Amino acid sequence: MLGVKEQLEVIRRGTVEIIPEEELIIKLEVSIKENKPLRIKMGFDPTAPDIHLGHTVGIRKLKQFQELGHLVVLIIGDYTGMVGDPSGRSETRPQLSYEEVRKNAETYQKQFFKILDKKKTEVHFNGEWFSKMSFQEIMHLASKFTLARILERDDFAERYKEQSPISLHELFYPIMQGYDSVAIKADLEIGATEQKFNLLTARQIQEEYRVPPQVILTMPVLPGTDGVQRMSKSLGNYIGIDESPEEIFGKIMSIPDELIYPYFELLTDIPPAELRKIKKELEGKEVNPMEWKKRLGSEIVKLYHSQKDAEKAQAEFEKVFSKKELPENIPVKELSYSEKQVWTPYVCTASGIATSTSQAVRLIEQGGLYIDNERVTDVNKKIEVDGKEHLFKAGKRTFYKIILKYNP
């Protein structure tokens, strides 16, 4: 095991706050002396079926702890998931059914171990303890908190001020999360900055239950590909770790320049010295930021796929978007018609290029549709049903090879 100082250096990378840091130092000292790993907790609500880069900020920190010899304890919030964490939200989350949560939890576990070492990980569902809790116990737990304290929380305060609804069950979220820390005796919990309140609440609950309070470590909230809002599935600005190399690379290329450095820092294993170099070059505008973005894209693809995939994804990107050539794999669609000719928008909807004929008509009117490299200018254009393959390009990035079969 490394010394306290060395461990702290790794632990601090990319973190926002460690509270209280002195306690962490003591815990580390004890851990080294007794050769006993710390229990590092992080919770997840399986509210969507997959993990995106936003989640990996914390998971990667967990991984660093594992590399330092500590034990990761993952909490899958099957019960809290049903409540829905209101953190960072201005509205009540839809409550998920138990089945949905369980199903998502499965894919989560698979994805966790793309990053984490299974041998140094403990996984718990918080239903393990919550499903057994009596109403009496719940009331007891709830009695330890006052409304005023819970309402201190940013998002509650905000919503209260704006007179938007806050459901009672949401108030339980921090308490439940805190109780998780009691149940698994966490030494340290990692969460995004918006989790600060929940993380701190856990300390109080742990003390209430006479368990040594956890140290809390917060990580920045990762902005999504739009560069404005937090990365989240529902906002559509996310990059999933299960996405294809091309998708991941392409999405990275579309992020705003300001995100390049934070993404490097939070999402890659690039060593600190190089990180400083990147920062300097980006600030000094010495290179075209695009070059660093390509590097970023390939680093990230490498983590979730392979070096080879990363190279391929980059080559493909340059081919399609820099040289304006055709992508490697274009989906082929076969459609059959009983007429000899079809109105173009119909082909667009049938193939999935557009969701409605109105949309297809607009696409054509705006000059966004190309068939066999020729821009379609006439909305009324009909296509011959000739059984041959035609190349459809809609917008910048949608390609289809479409075969129209005559089938009277």
Next chain:
RNA sequence: GGAGAGGUUCCCGAGUGGCCAAAGGGAACAGACUGUAAAUCUGUCGGCUAUGCCUUCGGAGGUUCGAAUCCUCCCCUCUCCA
């Protein structure tokens, strides 16, 4: 339980009998410029081969030639009183 305010298209929000598929902004999409960056500019932004028709303004009914707008009942949210 009482009094008041409110629920509008993906989101915010205007609209209080016809000029409303519904202002404005955001998001999104397409085009121009580019580095599939940002910024900017232009256009589109419910559906239907459509100078028209259909569906939409919390829900269900009703008044009217005509309703997001008026009436009745119901559901939901917020504020104050208890």
